[in-house]
Each structure stands twice: as structure tokens, then as C-alpha cells.
Amino acid sequence: MLTVDQISAIRRRLEESQNPLFLFDNDTDGLCAFLLLRRFIDRGKGFPVKSFPELKASYARKIDELNPDCLFILDKAxxxxxxxxxxxxxxxxxxxxxxxxxxxxxxxxxxEYFNPLRTLNSKHQSSEPTTYWAWLVTKRKEDMWIAMVGCLADAYLPEFSEELYFQYPDFWKQVKDASDGRYKTQVGKIGMIFSFGLKDRTTNVISSIKFLCSVKSPSDIFQESAKNTLLERFSFINRKYQELISKAMNSPIENNLLYFQYGGDMSMSADISDELFHKFSDKTIIVCYITGSKANISIRSKRDILKPATEAIKEIAGATGGGHKNAVGSSMPAEDVLRFKEKFKKLLMS
Ligand SMILES: [Mn+2]
Known part of the structure; x- marks a missing residue:
């Protein structure tokens, strides 16, 4: 947990800043954390960070260009x-x-580094999404749906679920867990729309971010307009995505491990592995995207996969990655994927 004092400290920084710059992880949690902070003070610029796993020094360009008086880094490890x-x-x-x-x-x-897993009181270590902390910092009731979108994307169902239901009964319902919230509600669908919206050309992403900074309610997301190009992007990517999901559903499962590999022009490993994990929640899911000589891998499981995955990554030259107890991302040379898979499997079984 972040402490009340830590949350106040973040809020103070935000309120004091006249020209903040937000650099956020290129996914739904990162985006929603940014939106909550940005909408709270109504100033500042924000950009998704596309370098992985590290925020690269090339982002210093943004500092030169925008001269911020405070930098917020969100959801980057x-x-x-x-x-x-x-x-x-x-x-x-x-x-x-x-x-x-x-x-x-x-x-x-x-x-000033804030990580709920790295607070001094080890008894209260937890890993709520970055969006959740941004929500506690800002708590604008009209942004509660954005907070829910970001939390669900990182598999967390926050305590304001019931309150959100009273606010938006058409978009949200009482669900049993984050996974149901994500795949069985309209608020969950918004998460998918955001995720696919981030997989676009930079100019389009920037104009979508602008739109999202001023959007009023979840219904605006489903309303196509000159400013809202997210829906169009969603249906374009969703067609490819659904094809991959149906293929992935037929993947071989060995030792409780489902492995799916694909190619093409777009990496969707995080989205695919999340949905497969929703469908096969008792399995460990490995989704691998191969492009040229590189591979992006997403792993999901109920079991603690961070340790075996980190171990296996260490043994592969040129591999990087990490993440959470039940969700890990990695990139590595394509030729090492099978070796990685075998090592990971061995470590997971041991
Ligand atoms: Mn996150």
C-alpha cells in the first residue's frame, strides 16, 4: 500500500506543477493513470513510452521540447x-x-519513487495498479469509470465497483472479479478500445489522448465523431484480434501449459494472453509474437510465474522482461523462444 502521506505528497506535486510532463507505460493502466492525473489539474502533456522494458534516454527530447516543471513517470518498471x-x-x-x-x-x-510493493512496512506490501493510486490521488467522481478501466486492465477490482454501478448502470454491473468486469461489461470493453487505440500511428494516438482528456462519460467513447477515432481503430484491430483468439483457443495444452505463437504486423500478446487466461484460468498461458529476429512474450497464470520467468530470462542472452506475480512480459531473440519455454517449464514444475 502507499500511505496516506505518500498519496498527499503526489497530490501536492501535481497541484504545484504548472506544466507537468507525464510519461506513461504504453498500456491501458498507464494511459488511465495519466488521464486521471491530467484531468484532475487540467494541464500538462502526456506521452506513452514505447521503449521496453526501459524508458530510454531518447525521451529526453520531450524534456527539451516541453520544458516541464515536474516529470511524472507512470507504470514503468x-x-x-x-x-x-x-x-x-x-x-x-x-x-x-x-x-x-x-x-x-x-x-x-x-x-520521489512510489511503489506499493516497496514501502517500508513490508506487512502492507501490495501491487494495486498505477491507475488505482492515481485514483486515490485525484478521486474525481466523474472519472471513476476511467479508474475502473485502468484497474481492470491490470486484473484488479477496486472497492468502488458498487458505486460505479449506481453511477453508470448501463455500462457497469456487479461482477465477481476483475476478469469478468473486463470481458463482460461495457467499461471492460472500453479497456480494449483504449488498448487498441494505443496501437496506432503516433499522430493518431496523440489526437486520441487529446480527445480522452476532455471526454465526459463512458457513452462518449461509443459515440463516433471527428474527434473520436477510437471506435474505427477498435473495429479494425478487433477483426485481427478475434481471428487470433479463435486460433489460440485451439492451441495444444501440455502439462497445464497453453502455448500460442503468431506473427503479423502487430504485437497483441498482452491482450491475447489476458483473454486466454480469462477463458482458461487454471492454465498457464504463454503467448509469443514473432517479428523478424525478435519475439515478444506474455505469460499469465494463477501460479507465481515471476520467479521462474525471471530465472529463465536471465539464462538467455539478450532477453529482458519482468512484471508481476501472475503476469510477465518479455522480449528476446526469436531463435531462443523454445529454449526459454523449456527452461521456464522446468522451473515452473520444480
Ligand atoms: Mn500497470
Whole structure:
């Protein structure tokens, strides 16, 4: 848990800043955390970070370009030390909020680092999504649906589910867990629309972000307009996505492990593995996207997969990744995927 004092400290930074810059992880949790903070103060610019796993030093361009008076890093587990150095040299305060299960980054001088898994009181360690903490910082009732979208995307059902139902009975209902919320409600569908919206050309992503900064309610998301191009993008990607899901459903399952591999022009491994895990919740899911000589892998399971995955990643040269107890992402050379899979399987079984 983040403490009440930590949440107030983040809020103070936000309120004090006249020109904040938000760099957020390129997924629904990252996007929603940004939207909540941005909508709370109605100023500042935000961009998804496309480099993985690390926020690369090339993002220093944004600092030069925009001259922010505060930098917020959201939902990124790793940040390039060079990047932090550049920001520090300009005396820009850095607020870094994350919930990945990683060691505390070294050299946090000049950085306020918030991670519910890395609080001093080890009894209260938890891993609620970045969106959840942004929600506690801001708590704008009219943004509760955005908070729900971000939390569901990272498999967390927050305590305001019932309240949200009273606010938007057409878009939300009482659900038994985050997975049902995500795949059986309209608010959950918005998460998919956001996720697919982020998989677009930069100019389109930026105009969608602008639209989302001013959107009034969940119904606006389902209303096609000149400003809202998200629906069009959604139906375009969803066609490919549904095809992949039906293929993936027929994947072989061995030792409780479902493995699905695909190619094409777009990585959707996180989305595919989440949905497969929803359908086969007692299985460990490995989804692998191959493009040229590289592979992106997403793993989901009820079991603790972070340890075996991290171990297996360590043994493959050029592999990176990490994540959470039940959700791990990695990228590695394509030629090593099968070796990784075997190592991971062995470690998981042992
Ligand atoms: Mn997250």
C-alpha cells in the first residue's frame, strides 16, 4: 500500500506543477493513470513510452521540447539512468509511480519513487495498479469509470465497483472479479478500445489522448465523431484480434501449459494472453509474437510465474522482461523462444 502521506505528497506535486510532463507505460493502466492525473489539474502533456522494458534516454527530447516543471513517470518498471541524469541536471522534480515487482531502482537521488510493493512496512506490501493510486490521488467522481478501466486492465477490482454501478448502470454491473468486469461489461470493453487505440500511428494516438482528456462519460467513447477515432481503430484491430483468439483457443495444452505463437504486423500478446487466461484460468498461458529476429512474450497464470520467468530470462542472452506475480512480459531473440519455454517449464514444475 502507499500511505496516506505518500498519496498527499503526489497530490501536492501535481497541484504545484504548472506544466507537468507525464510519461506513461504504453498500456491501458498507464494511459488511465495519466488521464486521471491530467484531468484532475487540467494541464500538462502526456506521452506513452514505447521503449521496453526501459524508458530510454531518447525521451529526453520531450524534456527539451516541453520544458516541464515536474516529470511524472507512470507504470514503468525501469528507467534509463542516463535519462534520470539528464532530468536531474535540469533540476526538474521527478515523481515515479509504479507497481511492478522489481528491486528498488538504484540512484533515486532527486526522484520521489512510489511503489506499493516497496514501502517500508513490508506487512502492507501490495501491487494495486498505477491507475488505482492515481485514483486515490485525484478521486474525481466523474472519472471513476476511467479508474475502473485502468484497474481492470491490470486484473484488479477496486472497492468502488458498487458505486460505479449506481453511477453508470448501463455500462457497469456487479461482477465477481476483475476478469469478468473486463470481458463482460461495457467499461471492460472500453479497456480494449483504449488498448487498441494505443496501437496506432503516433499522430493518431496523440489526437486520441487529446480527445480522452476532455471526454465526459463512458457513452462518449461509443459515440463516433471527428474527434473520436477510437471506435474505427477498435473495429479494425478487433477483426485481427478475434481471428487470433479463435486460433489460440485451439492451441495444444501440455502439462497445464497453453502455448500460442503468431506473427503479423502487430504485437497483441498482452491482450491475447489476458483473454486466454480469462477463458482458461487454471492454465498457464504463454503467448509469443514473432517479428523478424525478435519475439515478444506474455505469460499469465494463477501460479507465481515471476520467479521462474525471471530465472529463465536471465539464462538467455539478450532477453529482458519482468512484471508481476501472475503476469510477465518479455522480449528476446526469436531463435531462443523454445529454449526459454523449456527452461521456464522446468522451473515452473520444480
Ligand atoms: Mn500497470
Amino acid at each position: 525501469m528507467v534509463s539512468p542516463d535519462f534520470l541524469d539528464i532530468v536531474r541536471k535540469k533540476n526538474i522534480p521527478i515523481v515515479w509511480i509504479d507497481h511492478h515487482d522489481v528491486p528498488v531502482p538504484s540512484n533515486l537521488e532527486g526522484v
